[in-house]
Amino acid sequence: KAGVTQTPRYLIKTRGQQVTLSCSPISGHRSVSWYQQTPGQGLQFLFEYFSETQRNKGNFPGRFSGRQFSNSRSEMNVSTLELGDSALYLCASSLGNSYNEQFFGPGTRLTVL
Amino acid sequence: GQQLNQSPQSMFIQEGEDVSMNCTSSSIFNTWLWYKQDPGEGPVLLIALYKAGELTSNGRLTAQFGITRKDSFLNISASIPSDVGIYFCAGQDGNNRKLIWGLGTSLAVNP
Numbered sequence: 001k002a003g004v005t006q007t008p009r010y011l012i013k014t015r016g017q018q019v020t021l022s023c024s025p026i027s028g029h030r031s032v033s034w035y036q037q038t039p040g041q042g043l044q045f046l047f048e049y050f051s052e053t054q055r056n057k058g059n060f061p062g063r064f065s066g067r068q069f070s071n072s073r074s075e076m077n078v079s080t081l082e083l084g085d086s087a088l089y090l091c092a093s094s095l096g097n098s099y100n101e102q103f104f105g106p107g108t109r110l111t112v113l
Numbered sequence: 114g115q116q117l118n119q120s121p122q123s124m125f126i127q128e129g130e131d132v133s134m135n136c137t138s139s140s141i142f143n144t145w146l147w148y149k150q151d152p153g154e155g156p157v158l159l160i161a162l163y164k165a166g167e168l169t170s171n172g173r174l175t176a177q178f179g180i181t182r183k184d185s186f187l188n189i190s191a192s193i194p195s196d197v198g199i200y201f202c203a204g205q206d207g208n209n210r211k212l213i214w215g216l217g218t219s220l221a222v223n224p
Binding site for chain 1 (some may be wrong): 144146148153154155156157158161201203205209210211212214215216217
């Protein structure tokens with residue numbers, strides 16, 4: 001069974017631009033969660049999508065948004081990029097039931113110049 | 114955001130030594146998960162715990178769900194160089210599907 005895939009793996013943008021990251025979950029998984037990881041801050045939860053609906057949300061500004069498609073693939077968008085948005089963005093998929101074992105993709109390394 | 118207290122923050126040990134790390138929370142959790150992250154990769158799930166007092170092993174790794182439901186520990190026996198990485202704990206309460214994450218324990222193993 002293929003794991004979680006994320007594209008692109010690396011991205012360089014400049015301040016003010018916007019970016020879209022993509023995540024394909026494990027086949028059969030209906031939940032996709034997104035995290036931002038920066039050194040010293042651990043994994044910060046952005047949001048979770050389940051069956052095309054946002055089911056949970058972290059404490060990030062509205063510049064961070066996401067969506068999920070009918071095939072469970074998910075995209076995350078960040079508008080008006082700031083230098084502080086430079087991070088590793090991880091997506092994790094799970095079955096979406098009460099057992100929240102999440103399986104992570106390799107991440108997208110975003111650098112904002 | 115809310116975070117778990119994970120300790121130690123880093124460890125430097127000799128190959129063959131045993132390692133122990135733990136996570137504590139002010140909240141009660143009904144799930145504890147332990148992950149390992151290698152440089153440039155996403156975290157990989159090592160062990161999942163669902164019952165207070167549960168003790169689960171995965172090869173040389175053993176994790177326990179504390180009976181107070183506010184803590185968990187991970188032990189690695191007879192460490193080897195490939196154990197190097199960052200280990201994260203994550204907990205989930207019954208009312209909220211969000212996982213709460215520790216800041217990680219960075220493990221270095223001297224061959």
